[in-house]
Amino acid sequence: MAQQNIFDNETFFEGYKKIREREVNANNIYEIPALFSLLPDMKGKKILDLGCGFGEHCMEYIKMGADRVVGLDISEKMLEIAKKENSDPKITYLHMPMEDLGQLKDTLSEDDLMFDVVISSLAFHYIEDFSGVLRNINSLMNKGGLFIFSQEHPLNTCFTGKNRWTVDENGKKLHVNLMNYCVEKETECEWFVDNVKRYHRMFSTIINTLIEEGFSIEKLIEPYPDEEILAKYPDYSDNLHKPDFLIVRSRKNV
């Protein structure tokens, strides 16, 4: 299986970097606070960050008291920046697609293996074999450990075309044009470049697959704008119609 490595495409990389550098973006407003709200006390924990990108989260986990952090990403370009900007003796960055996680046992020392917390920010909608990756994650975790991840919301991943919204004559978004939520498939969207591949799974499939692979569900977040966010960023009221993200906290069964 050839994994998509869109992040090493020049055009994509530059566009993506710009959006993440903006102070106000959906990640900063919704996704990161929600993801971080689900973290346990990180003191003394061994952490695996799947799709670590520029490594900012890895560095945060060290600041929170984590003992060891392994950051894994498919993009060499991102890891280069991670190693420059977010380096720490307690962090190991690895260049590897998530689909190859099974090989981690051959790569890491015994000290670094068996994680207490596995975290992933916005990477799972790029994964075709969700079951397979979950099985590998489970095999690398201590019993009772936490697996916490965010992904694009299923109401997003089902879109293929460009007409996601119906807008009025002033450009105000009236409603989402929801199609084919029940058709699980590879979807392509335009995001800086054409043909960014994502994998659409229904809400129930995501939850059922976690359960089948040995995790129990602890909490879900579908972040949406509260009054405070709406007062500061009125443009984000569109997200009352549908959330952009789904965040899940699950625990490896004892």
Place this chain on the structure above:
Amino acid sequence: MAQQNIFDNETFFEGYKKIREREVNANNIYEIPALFSLLPDMKGKKILDLGCGFGEHCMEYIKMGADRVVGLDISEKMLEIAKKENSDPKITYLHMPMEDLGQLKDTLSEDDLMFDVVISSLAFHYIEDFSGVLRNINSLMNKGGLFIFSQEHPLNTCFTGKNRWTVDENGKKLHVNLMNYCVEKETECEWFVDNVKRYHRMFSTIINTLIEEGFSIEKLIEPYPDEEILAKYPDYSDNLHKPDFLIVRSRKNV
């Protein structure tokens, strides 16, 4: 709190009865098979059916070998029919809104109390205090018992107006006009009569509330038309855009 008892409204009752009597309806195609697929071996079990309506399911559970079934409904009219058409010495029908479940302990003999399986078909979207009802259900269940229910899908309950779909010039449904999925509220819809009240909860709220009230999630179903259904009933292809129902199997924590 005054519970809505729309089922005892004459117009509603007649309309509802007609739709349920049709051989081909969304209940028969999707909801009932999904709900029943989640049932355990019912032999010797004590069952509570919340919103039992005409009692058809109660009778099915007896046929499956259940030891005792208590059927509870807010509608006197429906229970009258249940007692006529689906009567059995092992079934007790009770006229009671689900919100008063806490009083069941004063109503039933000790023999009838403490259920192994609690089941509810399409009633929970009429419940305002979801947490409160779940707490009462939990207190009436044996540890490790199953709570299995269906409700209108959250992509349905968020609708208030009439323009749920965008259709082309031939009346073909193109997409769902999804609005305010993130606004949890009482919604009114037209269904045989005006102003049928429902309570919209996001997917995450439904799951989180179950977990907070002492249940663990075992399986979710969002039924949609497979090839077999599409071949038999091509009109049901609309349900590829959004499911009508959500079905949940959860277990009372040990």
